[in-house]
Amino acid sequence: MLTAEEIHEIKEEFHLYPYKQAACIEALKVVQKHRRWVSDENVKDLAELLEMSADEIDSVATFYNLIYRRPVGKYVILLCDSVSCYIMGLETVLQHLERTLGIKYGETTADDRFTMLPVPCLGTCDHAPAMIVGKDLYRDLTPEKIDEILNSYK
Amino acid sequence: MERPLTKNIRPDGKPLFIKEYESLGGYQSVKKALAMQPKEIQELVKKSNLKGRGGAGFNTGLKWSFVPMQGEFEHKYLVANGDEMEPGTFKDRLLIEGNPHQLIEGMIGTAFAIQADEGYIFIRGEYTYAAEVVAKALAEAYEAGYLGNNILKTGYKFNLHLHTSVGRYICGEETALLNSLEGKRANPRAKPPFPQVSGLFGQPTIVNNIETLCNIPHIINNGAEWFNGLSLTPGDGGTKIFGASGKVKKPGLWELPFGVTLRELLEEHAGGMRDGLKFKGCLPGGASTDFLVEQHLDIRMDYASVAAAGSRLGTGTMIVLDDKTCPVGMVLNLEHFFAQESCGFCTPCREGLPWTEKILQKIENGKGEMKDLDILQFHTKFMGPGNTFCALAPGAMAPLQSALKYFREDFELHIKEHKCSWK
Numbered sequence A: 001m002l003t004a005e006e007i008h009e010i011k012e013e014f015h016l017y018p019y020k021q022a023a024c025i026e027a028l029k030v031v032q033k034h035r036r037w038v039s040d041e042n043v044k045d046l047a048e049l050l051e052m053s054a055d056e057i058d059s060v061a062t063f064y065n066l067i068y069r070r071p072v073g074k075y076v077i078l079l080c081d082s083v084s085c086y087i088m089g090l091e092t093v094l095q096h097l098e099r100t101l102g103i104k105y106g107e108t109t110a111d112d113r114f115t116m117l118p119v120p121c122l123g124t125c126d127h128a129p130a131m132i133v134g135k136d137l138y139r140d141l142t143p144e145k146i147d148e149i150l151n152s153y154k
Numbered sequence B: 001m002e003r004p005l006t007k008n009i010r011p012d013g014k015p016l017f018i019k020e021y022e023s024l025g026g027y028q029s030v031k032k033a034l035a036m037q038p039k040e041i042q043e044l045v046k047k048s049n050l051k052g053r054g055g056a057g058f059n060t061g062l063k064w065s066f067v068p069m070q071g072e073f074e075h076k077y078l079v080a081n082g083d084e085m086e087p088g089t090f091k092d093r094l095l096i097e098g099n100p101h102q103l104i105e106g107m108i109g110t111a112f113a114i115q116a117d118e119g120y121i122f123i124r125g126e127y128t129y130a131a132e133v134v135a136k137a138l139a140e141a142y143e144a145g146y147l148g149n150n151i152l153k154t155g156y157k158f159n160l161h162l163h164t165s166v167g168r169y170i171c172g173e174e175t176a177l178l179n180s181l182e183g184k185r186a187n188p189r190a191k192p193p194f195p196q197v198s199g200l201f202g203q204p205t206i207v208n209n210i211e212t213l214c215n216i217p218h219i220i221n222n223g224a225e226w227f228n229g230l231s232l233t234p235g236d237g238g239t240k241i242f243g244a245s246g247k248v249k250k251p252g253l254w255e256l257p258f259g260v261t262l263r264e265l266l267e268e269h270a271g272g273m274r275d276g277l278k279f280k281g282c283l284p285g286g287a288s289t290d291f292l293v294e295q296h297l298d299i300r301m302d303y304a305s306v307a308a309a310g311s312r313l314g315t316g317t318m319i320v321l322d323d324k325t326c327p328v329g330m331v332l333n334l335e336h337f338f339a340q341e342s343c344g345f346c347t348p349c350r351e352g353l354p355w356t357e358k359i360l361q362k363i364e365n366g367k368g369e370m371k372d373l374d375i376l377q378f379h380t381k382f383m384g385p386g387n388t389f390c391a392l393a394p395g396a397m398a399p400l401q402s403a404l405k406y407f408r409e410d411f412e413l414h415i416k417e418h419k420c421s422w423k
């Protein structure tokens, strides 16, 4: 069941588009904001609210990189795996994250704190390597810097 | 040298909000534009030789002129393309975060020129700070009467909204972007009909890049002649935000006239290569442009010159390859990106890109055979221009085909030595 708050927030988005199906991505974002990820049940509920089929909603949800259809941890780490970061030492940064967190891409730490995912170029290539944790961007990454950053997310 | 786009951006890149922006002459172009005829603005921009900064380099005023100006429409739309997911590209972020009102002002002038009444600023989901900055600036612009149902009490109506995306490079392709804005999967659309005639929700629509739009206030304020005079290349108006990343001494962004040489960018602005490294090549305008190498250092950075050298100016932000980074590894990284980001709609791209990636991985792992190079070569033709539904796949082939041309011996070395000698 979607909460009253979620339904309210989704309906607010309807005003920005000529018909409510166009707010499909916005609706997925709202659910994810409240629940971290979008479950099968959420998809069905959204289908009812938007008067679309659940398959249609799922085809949209699974298309986009930043809609999660599986559970994720409290903070999602998006590590840039594109070309400038590759040149500037992505491998070292990735290995350090894997070792420190004990997870690989797509996995979540046992304490449910972090999920790590690769992401295309974060548009900060002059400060590569780069990653996002939660909503925050970190640049010019080194193993030392990463330790400090991870410790600040409890 | 004038730098209209960036002169008001603070060195630390912190955003300029409305009071300050207005005190520096901001929003003058809105008053001026609203007193002009829409067609007059279109002509002015056409004459300014402003070309689209999203990569394709099409004359902006000419593009606008395809929007029907007669007849009844439910809406006409203007969309700012802030998807910026092309690897190696980081210029639009600076313009959005550093001076959001310049973008909004440019959008008002543009909207008036095509008589759009609704607009969206489409920003990639990872740019959370840029989205915050735009949301605040939009609220300020509404408050000040520059946006809304009766702009500056002239009766002109333009409502502008922020849309944050949820990832996928293909959203940057303008027709895919429109599908995404409609809440759908971001597959590109067939053209014709072109978006100018039937775009967002079936209505006439212009999609322009962020940097393109940020030029509009300056053209309206200072005229076409002035704008052409900013450039060293006749026919390409204005300045360009150039950039460099990779192992140069001072990676960054610089607003410079069209027509500066690649050498000047690399040596003066980017400070040359880091100590102990040599320049091996660069992708001059993002991941989907062909490599340029040492013999090209003296070419001028404008659309025609870069094209004559076999590449594209693209987004103008170059990725520099040094002699200690494996070129096969770099191309593998690029093709991995393109394979992941293929929207899957057409077969050559959906199947061909993962295939290409696999072969490159095999070569990089020392398991390649000479005939693999022929297969790669075949793919560059098979996914070249005209063989796929949109320009993503041909873009993906650009770095590959040029790497096969300029770095062939490095590919062969991997195959002969059964390993990557850069590791």
Ligand SMILES: Cc1cc2nc3c(=O)[nH]c(=O)nc-3n(C[C@H](O)[C@H](O)[C@H](O)COP(=O)(O)O)c2cc1C
Binding pocket: B051, B052, B053, B054, B055, B056, B057, B058, B060, B063, B081, B082, B083, B084, B085, B086, B169, B170, B171, B172, B173, B174, B175, B207, B208, B209, B210, B212, B213, B390, B391, B392
């Ligand atoms: C795969 C692909 C991705 C693109 N990504 C972007 C982008 O992120 N930003 C952009 O402005 N243009 C992008 N473009 C180009 C747009 O389709 C379109 O040409 C551009 O937004 C038009 O604006 P302009 O005329 O102002 O350059 C992309 C094109 C393709 C084929």
Ligand code: SF4
Binding pocket: B170, B188, B341, B342, B343, B344, B345, B346, B347, B349, B350, B388, B389, B390, B391, B392, B393
């Ligand atoms: S070329 Fe690739 S991205 Fe473009 S439509 Fe075909 S599958 Fe989609």
Ligand code: FES
Binding pocket: A080, A081, A082, A083, A084, A085, A086, A120, A121, A122, A123, A124, A125, A128, A129, A130, B087, B088, B089
């Ligand atoms: S390639 Fe990593 S930020 Fe651009």
